[in-house]
Amino acid sequence: MRILVTGGAGFIGSALVRHLIEKTNHEVLNFDKLTYAGTLSTVERVASSNRYRFVQGDICDADAVRCAIAEFKPEIVTHLAAESHVDRSIDGPRAFVETNVIGTFTMLSEARAYWLCLDDEAKASFRFHHISTDEVYGSLGDTGLFTEETPYDPRSPYSASKAGSDHLVSAWGHTFGLPVLITNCSNNYGPYHFPEKLIPLMIVKALTGAGLPVYGGGDQVRDWLFVDDHVHALQAVFEKGEPGRTYNVGGNSEKQNIEVVKTVCTILDRLRPRVDGQSYATQITYVADRPGHDKRYAIDASRIKNELGWEPAETFETGIEKTVAWYLDNQSWWEAIVAEHKADQRRGLSV
Numbered sequence: 301m302r303i304l305v306t307g308g309a310g311f312i313g314s315a316l317v318r319h320l321i322e323k324t325n326h327e328v329l330n331f332d333k334l335t336y337a338g339t340l341s342t343v344e345r346v347a348s349s350n351r352y353r354f355v356q357g358d359i360c361d362a363d364a365v366r367c368a369i370a371e372f373k374p375e376i377v378t379h380l381a382a383e384s385h386v387d388r389s390i391d392g393p394r395a396f397v398e399t400n401v402i403g404t405f406t407m408l409s410e411a412r413a414y415w416l417c418l419d420d421e422a423k424a425s426f427r428f429h430h431i432s433t434d435e436v437y438g439s440l441g442d443t444g445l446f447t448e449e450t451p452y453d454p455r456s457p458y459s460a461s462k463a464g465s466d467h468l469v470s471a472w473g474h475t476f477g478l479p480v481l482i483t484n485c486s487n488n489y490g491p492y493h494f495p496e497k498l499i500p501l502m503i504v505k506a507l508t509g510a511g512l513p514v515y516g517g518g519d520q521v522r523d524w525l526f527v528d529d530h531v532h533a534l535q536a537v538f539e540k541g542e543p544g545r546t547y548n549v550g551g552n553s554e555k556q557n558i559e560v561v562k563t564v565c566t567i568l569d570r571l572r573p574r575v576d577g578q579s580y581a582t583q584i585t586y587v588a589d590r591p592g593h594d595k596r597y598a599i600d601a602s603r604i605k606n607e608l609g610w611e612p613a614e615t616f617e618t619g620i621e622k623t624v625a626w627y628l629d630n631q632s633w634w635e636a637i638v639a640e641h642k643a644d645q646r647r648g649l650s651v
């Protein structure tokens with residue numbers, strides 16, 4: 301199949317692109333603006349494949365999206381391009397509304413215009429798969445899980461913009477009959493994760509001898525999923541999912557942020573001990589909490605498991621070991637990014 305991947309130079313999109321080129325026979329068009337979060341180094345190893353193409357473009361630019369779709373003729377659109385960092389959405393929400401809401405609207409409009417001109421068979425098999433987050437459901441107390449029926453209750457500008465985009469996708473399905481799919485996934489981690497998100501930030505700061513800034517008491521709970529498991533879930537959904545349906549994707553791996561940071565430190569202590577023999581955990585520094593910080597997210601992924609047969613292959617323990625080892629083996633990848641963003645004085649980075 302011909303699969304258009306928006307945001308294919310980012311963390312999850314690039315994992316999807318690498319998987320599709322290396323492990324399947326699908327053709328891929330990677331459509332990405334290359335914002336601060338996107339770099340072609342994430343897809344370098346598949347870039348020479350004759351089943352891979354790249355177009356630099358903005359999902360808010362209807363002409364650019366229309367041209368890419370007309371030229372590539374996708375059978376599946378997997379829409380991952382987004383502004384994705386909650387801290388940045390607090391400091392500057394506009395880009396989140398523009399990319400996540402207007403950009404998704406533009407993708408839907410152009411996909412629909414193209415879809416309307418397809419023959420009946422191609423129309424029926426076409427899919428618009430929107431990749432979203434569990435953060436649209438809000439925050440849980442100490443118990444309970446998000447199901448696909450949990451009412452939306454987004455709290456941050458990021459999750460509100462993703463919730464808005466999810467509603468637009470549903471509307472295009474209900475009102476116009478576009479065969480849409482939505483997945484709401486928990487926190488991902490793994491290789492090529494931009495070092496502003498919790499896990500890569502901690503690895504990089506630990507290795508560079510900096511403080512490890514933990515928000516509040518570090519007691520917020522997230523359900524962690526290894527990125528390749530998310531990619532397998534996406535493939536199951538766009539190949540076998542029922543149009544109009546939403547699927548929650550989670551790792552069944554609830555951890556407090558502080559547990560995650562201490563686990564990273566323990567693995568680093570073993571794989572790359574500090575020269576002074578002290579633990580990396582001595583670098584942990586507690587910083588003022590993020591405003592409106594959601595307490596707990598946890599996913600009930602039984603629908604995707606029961607209907608599509610997907611389950612994560614990695615536990616948190618195996619996935620985090622692989623992730624830390626990857627950052628140790630690929631120091632030049634993240635050093636280049638850190639050097640480029642050295643001057644950033646963003647929320648969550650200072651100690």
Ligand SMILES: NC(=O)c1ccc[n+]([C@@H]2O[C@H](COP(=O)([O-])OP(=O)(O)OC[C@H]3O[C@@H](n4cnc5c(N)ncnc54)[C@H](O)[C@@H]3O)[C@@H](O)[C@H]2O)c1
Pocket residue numbers: 306307308309310311312313331332333334335336337338339357358359360379380381382383384385399403431432433434462484485486487488489494
């Ligand atoms: N990272 C997670 O834990 C997680 C969890 C659930 C869902 N998601 C969702 O998955 C998707 C991918 O997340 P990620 O972590 O890979 O994000 P990311 O920030 O690593 O990558 C986003 C990519 O989108 C591109 N992009 C941004 N604005 C664009 C625009 N206007 N036009 C074209 N390209 C643009 C960027 O250049 C980048 O390559 C997002 O929609 C996000 O909301 C992420």
